Amino acid sequence: MKLPPRTSRTISASSSIAGAVIGGIGALANVLAMVIIGVVLLIGGIIFHIITYRCPHCGCFLDRSRGEYCPHCGEKLDS
Numbered sequence: 001m002k003l004p005p006r007t008s009r010t011i012s013a014s015s016s017i018a019g020a021v022i023g024g025i026g027a028l029a030n031v032l033a034m035v036i037i038g039v040v041l042l043i044g045g046i047i048f049h050i051i052t053y054r055c056p057h058c059g060c061f062l063d064r065s066r067g068e069y070c071p072h073c074g075e076k077l078d079s
Ligand SMILES: [Zn+2]
Pocket: 055, 056, 057, 058, 059, 060, 070, 071, 072, 073, 074, 075
């Protein structure tokens, strides 16, 4: 799946944060279903990040890189 790095980062961060919040509220409220949904969103966000957060030019995983250029091939990361 090819997504612009910034879009991929936004989706995975949103999913992980939503998962942490829902899971946290579920844990405090003792609602198992919310905890499970939270954990699934959190892990899903991480997996989505690993799969889609890649350089559109060389395909290398960008890890935590937030720069404008790919640390592997040096090409500009468009939006
Ligand atoms: Zn690259």
